[in-house]
Amino acid sequence: MQPKIRLEGTICGRPGTDTKELLELPVMAQNNRAESFASSKGNTIVPIKRSTDLGSQNVNSTRLSDVDEWGRSESLRSVARRGFQFFYDSYFRVEWEGLEKIPTEGGALLVSNHAGAIPMDAPIIMHGIEESVGRPVYGLADHFFRKLPVAGTMWSRLGGVPAHPDNAYRLLRDQRQLALVFPEGTKGTSKVFTQRYRLRRFGRGGFVEIAMKAGVPIIPIAVVGSEETMPIVFKINSLAKLTGLPYFPITANWLLMGPVLGTALSFPAKFKLRVLDPVHFNVPPDQERYSKSRVMDESESIRVSIQEALYDMLAHRGNPWLG
Amino acid sequence: MEILGRRVLLTGLGTFWGGKVAQSLESHPDVDVIVGMDVTEPIVELERTEFVRADETYSILSRIVEATQVDTIVHTFMVVDSTQMRTRRLHEINVIGTMNLLAAAGCAGTPVRRVIVKSSGLVYGCSGRDPLWFSEETPRTELPQTAIEESLVSAEGYLRDFAQDNPHVTVTLLRFSSVLGNDISTPFTETLSRGFAPSIFGFDPQLQFIDEDDVVAAIEFATSADVPGIYNVAGDGLIPWSEVAKICGATNLALPPIGTEFFASLMRRTGLVKFPPEVLQLLRFGRGIDNSRLKDLGFVYKYSSLGAVERFAKTRRLSKAIGESQKSYTYDKDVESFFHHSPAVVRSTQSDSTSDTF
Missing domain, CATH: 3.40.1130 (Glycerol-3-phosphate (1)-acyltransferase)
Known part of the structure; x- marks a missing residue:
């Protein structure tokens, strides 16, 4: 049995009601999310596409634009x-x-x-x-x-x-x-x-x-x-x-x-x-x-x-x- | 941590998702019994799943639960595409259906220990005030504007109440992003297959997709592992809609930014482009749902958002070249009954012991 901790989550909407709910989630899900991005640290030079996610699992994928997850495009920015x-x-x-x-x-x-x-x-x-x-x-x-x-x-x-x-x-x-x-x-x-x-x-x-x-x-x-x-x-x-x-x-x-x-x-x-x-x-x-x-x-x-x-x-x- | 001899009840067996999930559950040796409910017959070939015809609001569900002693309910029959039906029916299926389902699952002496529900990222809404990524806790910023969002939000509300009232039941709620795939029909797949990419002039939102195989895998994952809680399920990363159109080779059809819904309704009349209001809103602001919680539990996605788009584009190009594959399977009661129950049929060992129980 995995140790469980209480997790407060929100079921969307339902204005006026208490939106906290009491589903339980195994502890491992509570890992600090930031750690999974640890690989993205380091010195950076300008043409940065810091999107930590895109293409990470599909090695063959090639982007047709350099728009990052925030919508920023380094090529447009440099223009x-x-x-x-x-x-x-x-x-x-x-x-x-x-x-x-x-x-x-x-x-x-x-x-x-x-x-x-x-x-x-x-x-x-x-x-x-x-x-x-x-x-x-x-x-x-x-x-x-x-x-x-x-x-x-x-x-x-x-x-x-x-x-x-x-x-x-x-x-x-x-x-x-x-x-x-x-x-x-x-x-x-x-x-x-x-x-x-x-x-x-x-x-x-x-x-x-x-x-x-x-x-x-x-x-x-x-x-x-x-x-x-x-x-x-x-x-x-x-x-x-x-x-x-x-x-x-x-x-x-x-x-x-x-x-x-x-x-x-x-x-x-x-x-x-x-x-x-x-x-x-x-x-x-x-x-x-x-x-x-x-x-x-x-x-x-x-x-x-x-x-x-x-x-x-x-x-x-x-x-x-x-x- | 597997419980031996799982008995699973599946809603929406006749739908795309229900059929796919049933197929994948059949290959699990620890799943003894799969009972699938729907108003329509299954559209995929099933080995050992039992099909029960039921009305959409599951009035006979409590009898089935009692008779079959299922311990797991997989509720895939949540409609997330409002173009498929009228608002009234949508409400019946999503809200009343879920309500009855949970009532049956929560009645006294119930054998149900696990409930898995397939919902959608639509519950987060889509507005200019939203953050880029929604975590499972992020509240929506505006009240639901569309019938589909409203129905999903209230269905989730019933599920939350159920989870609170039945602490002994493991409740898993999965929220999916927009799905792409060759087999599934959604506003996105239909429109892109026809070579169109409607957009709102001056907007190029960041969108997120998930491949249909990953959807099935995620439901299967949630069914076989003990994962209580709410989980976003979506491919990694976001892609601008213009780039999606480019990958799929679709022609951009720009709608005016003011009166968009009016022009979109004209387009819907032509039958070529069926973008309902909730998708139009997505074309304005986009939406990202953070999938890291499910990944932290060990679920591995086969495709990122970009990967799902590329795969979809590839299969579309292929079927353009060689034609659509014909669906060869049609459900026939007598045939199914023969294969499922006749002693003349030689069954493999894993399903051998189970088929007698019916």
Whole structure:
């Protein structure tokens, strides 16, 4: 007889009823799932298809595309990087500080401030790290993108992943990847210009919990420049409701260039990024829950460290366009 | 850990899965008796399985359980393809059928010690808020939108209640992903065989498949091993739908992203493409179900998702070239009765002792 332990499982649906159920499962099924992915660790160079599963059992199988399980395609990504290089080098003139703090292997959660009506911080961070560190970066973002035809597919091909805790855990713990998250969410990008560089609440600290659970460090990144690329003058809430967008901004770009060009073109603000020291949490991974007060403290201290870095960088910045 | 002389009752013997599972159970020497129920006759040749005609809601089931003293019930007769029948009948089979089945299995003094149920990954639903992978515990994010999902969710609810009320019964619930295979008819196999791959414009979801042989193997695995709990059963990995179409050489038919269901219903009218709402939803967001729990128990898949697609494409190309193989078997009561019961038939040793019990 195998030893049995209680297993809590969910039979789907049945709202309003207790969804925990009491089937029993032999102990061996409780093996840490992460171990089966142990083979996927190691140093990684850019053209990565880290899908741990596909083709693993069918040696003869050849893929007709390089789309990994997240929907990311390295070939499309490299085309996009080639196209973006001009903007990165000459338009936004991106400068990094402390890039060596990005680990060359192992999972890590990159956490940054978020700004601009159509934020340029995400593509710039992803581009910069992929080009100079040589690792793919998966950008966690609102599931809103997933529901858009064409744009949603492109977003996912270029490394976008719906920000679900399970997705983040799998990326960080099982596949030891780099994931980028903006804890401010749309609260950051929907700020009007007068509120620039004042960080919003960092959600409910979910990003800290995920990093603890996955046993990976958080690497805060402070970004200066994004606020000036597409500053919001005011917002029209009724239009946001009507269109289903998270917010409906009237940007300075719109007022100057009209709705088409004003949406497509960001102002050429000078970008400066500073990678802060990695934050390690000395807690055991894979716990069901972590102390909420500890989580909120860590979340707040990361927010404060990014905020202070921003003030410091702004104090040294001469002009938003020239740096 | 095998119990000698297992006695198995199988629902849906006349369906594809029922027949396949019965065939595979027949080769198990420790399975003494296989009783298969259905409204329709079996479509595959069976050596020693006894066929009982019953209505879909199993009103005579408790009598059969008592008479045959079965210890294992394999419930394969869950409809997971809504194109096969009307909603009313679907409800009767999935919900009322499962309810009656479990009532019979749980009555006082029941000999039943094991129940294996074939369900579907459809119970997880499909929405933009879903994680990439569903584990057995991941709750669905939205309420069931389609009749098929609703029926499967309530059938699983009855099973959960049954498992709680009957702790002495080992309950195994298997949830399968979309199945591909040359013999099985699903919306995917039908449409791809006709050379079409309907899609929703601007979406290229990550899909997961399982080969039909792996489905049978998984049910067999669950029947022969003592594996209580819920298990996802699906091939490894996910593949973009566009790649599936490419492998199968199917033509992309893009439906508009708005009003998709309306245009799909027009397409369904033509009879060429039968994609029901639950599959359309899959073409928007895709779905992955994490199969690692069953693998941890030692189940080995023959095919990954990609492997299942490739195998399907290969057999389709073959049957295009040499024509469909004709089904040569039709059930005949007198013939079956002769082969099963006549003393004139020389039986192999393994089934020798068992055939007398009927």
